Amino acid sequence: MAEDRPEAVIEARDVAMRFGSRTIFKDVTFDVRRGEIFVILGGSGCGKSTLLKLLIGLMPPSAGEIAVLDEEWSDLEGEARRALLRRIGVMWQSGALLGSLTLSENVELPIEAHSRLPEAARALIASAKLGLVGLGDAGDRLPSEISGGMLKRAGIARAMALDPEILFLDEPSAGLDPITSAGLDQLIVSLARETGTTFVVVTHELQSILAIGDRCIMLDKDAQGMIAEGDPKKLRDESEHPTVRAFFRREAM
């Protein structure tokens, strides 16, 4: 059965993170497989964003190993590190599009930074990426002229500008109303299925977790680590861990 599984694109082994003498989490071990939507969930302050930063190589773990696309971050420096960074995309919670640039120009930015493509080619790619997220007609608009949901979509288009193999999304539905959030969930699922991109999504929104997650891990502040791993719907229906049950039940009812 194991042979039928898609390859692991992220392998985290016995990962721990401490700030000073304070342990945020330890013994965190999991794989993310190619093409899946993998959710990192847990209550406030359990270390979700910290784990995301470790996975994208922004800082080293206090202990353990993290391999992304078969490369250990700890082995990489200089150009090798930049090469791996080009293969992943990140959308932070703030979205952070530049307000003075149109959506198209925003999507072109990473292409400009990482390639020598001429302007016309960059614009074509930006237009295609905006089309993928349903913003094909909005390339000339400024961020201030569009809704919160459209801003998130544009942020995803920008994060996909360089055709990343793995796309990391930090709290994508933060600040969105439930209907807009559900639309964004649908977009994430269709992008994963149609482009084959692997998604790693940090969220504590139960509806989103159930709507998009193929598999998840749940971190817990008190346990200082992982308390669950698997298909979110199965965890909801079958977990006997009191915190996991409370999370899925409290918010589901």
Ligand SMILES: Nc1ncnc2c1ncn2[C@@H]1O[C@H](COP(=O)(O)OP(=O)(O)OP(=O)(O)O)[C@@H](O)[C@H]1O
């Ligand atoms: N650079 C840092 N130095 C010291 N402590 C930090 C640092 N970064 C994060 N922390 C602490 O680590 C803990 C986990 O933070 P983190 O932001 O990863 O949690 P989270 O699960 O993403 O929370 P939330 O859902 O509220 O965003 C928090 O107590 C935070 O204060």
